[in-house]
Amino acid sequence: DAGVTQSPTHLIKTRGQQVTLRCSPKSGHDTVSWYQQALGQGPQFIFQYYEEEERQRGNFPDRFSGHQFPNYSSELNVNALLLGDSALYLCASSLLAHEQYFGPGTRLTVT
């Protein structure tokens, strides 16, 4: 049984560009949450998807958007990248409100 997978593992982008990160949840999970983790800090909640709808959102600008597909996989899109967007982006899947299983993350560097 595969756990949570994310792609790509590393990414380097230039300021102003757009990026799409992908996540496949653990088998049987229906909820996907995205987090941003800056170096030395705790994960910051971006948003959560359930039944293909965004049902919770953290304090992130509209440049951050997402999508969940019928197979429960999810994408995180970030437009107009800023240097401050450089971070580890974590995807976590869960079944309703139960424990979250995190993927290995995507390390995004904005130059």
Added chain:
Amino acid sequence: GQQVMQIPQYQHVQEGEDFTTYCNSSTTLSNIQWYKQRPGGHPVFLIQLVKSGEVKKQKRLTFQFGEAKKNSSLHITATQTTDVGTYFCAGGDSGGYQKVTFGTGTKLQVIP
């Protein structure tokens, strides 16, 4: 918005010593989750507490949820080098769709 703080921020202990990290939320929580993140890794779920005053044990780890459901603690007895990492608490809010707010984390270093 909800804030979750943890103390201490860093802790260095000699192998075999005990370790405790404390977690405090600005609002009442529906549940508290604990995660461990090894250097270069991702958070790994340890446990979830739901009931007021709940205490759970996992081998050398003891987790408590406060009576007011606003604070929690994780205690490790007789630390080992494998305990090295950052421990995060994460509070679930009381809303219909649970939003989880991670704490600031406690980084544990165990000196052999």
